[in-house]
Amino acid sequence: MTDAAPEIRRAERADIPACAAVASDWILETDWMPGLHSREELEGHIRDAFDTREIWVIGAPVAAYMSVDPEAGHIGALYCRTRGQGWGKAFLDRAKEGRDHLSLNTHAPNEAAQRFYAREGFVEVGRRMPVPPEIVKEVRMEWRR
Numbered sequence: 001m002t003d004a005a006p007e008i009r010r011a012e013r014a015d016i017p018a019c020a021a022v023a024s025d026w027i028l029e030t031d032w033m034p035g036l037h038s039r040e041e042l043e044g045h046i047r048d049a050f051d052t053r054e055i056w057v058i059g060a061p062v063a064a065y066m067s068v069d070p071e072a073g074h075i076g077a078l079y080c081r082t083r084g085q086g087w088g089k090a091f092l093d094r095a096k097e098g099r100d101h102l103s104l105n106t107h108a109p110n111e112a113a114q115r116f117y118a119r120e121g122f123v124e125v126g127r128r129m130p131v132p133p134e135i136v137k138e139v140r141m142e143w144r145r
Contacts, residue, residue, distance in 0.1 A: 006090045011055035011065065016046050018062035019055070022079045032109040036133050049076070056094060058087050066091040068102075075104040083112075092120050100145040105130075108137040117141050 011019065020043035027033050037045070046055070049067065053076065058064040064080035064087040075095055080087045095102055106113045108127060118124075122141040130138050 006058045006064075006085065006087050008056050008058055008090055008094055011050075011057045011062075013047075013050065015055075015057050015062050015065070016050065017043055019043075019046050019057065019065040019079075022062060022065055022081055023077065025081065026079050030110075032136065033107065034135060036135075054095075056091060058090070063087070064091070066095065068095050073099055073102050075102060078104070088116060089120065092117075096143070096145075102143045103140065104142075105138040105140050108139050114139060114141070 020039050023042050024037075024039040027035050027037075046067070049055075052069070054068040054070050056066045056068075058080075063082065064085075065077065066075060066079075067077040068075050075092075078088060078091055092102075102122075103125075104117065104122070106117065114124070118141075120143070122143045124139055125142050126140045128138055128140065130136070
């Protein structure tokens with residue numbers, strides 16, 4: 001982990017392709033995650049959600065991003081190119097600001113992510129199969145102040 005706190009900023013529309021690339025690269029590097037969506041499709045999903053989400057990024061070029069549904073207090077995406085930099089914690093700290101509750105879904109095979117979220121105060125509240133075309137079982141986790 002680095003000593004300096006990462007600089008987090010609100011994403012701009014120009015960051016959308018880089019956010020999609022971070023997610024797409026993670027999918028390609030994760031052996032249990034099927035590549036159901038192209039980078040262009042991921043870019044379209046981020047673009048469609050851009051106006052209704054809080055999307056935060058780290059890096060120039062973007063090396064990590066998080067998307068939060070502000071009304072539901074749900075983290076829909078948190079992807080980092082490199083682990084162990086403190087980026088995920090910094091994102092969660094930002095998401096917790098001004099909120100008493102957050103939720104997220106992670107993938108059942110992603111035990112490292114589940115341990116990380118647990119260290120950050122999230123608890124598992126259920127498991128489910130996602131809506132197709134997604135096929136990897138999800139773990140729902142919640143945090144309360």
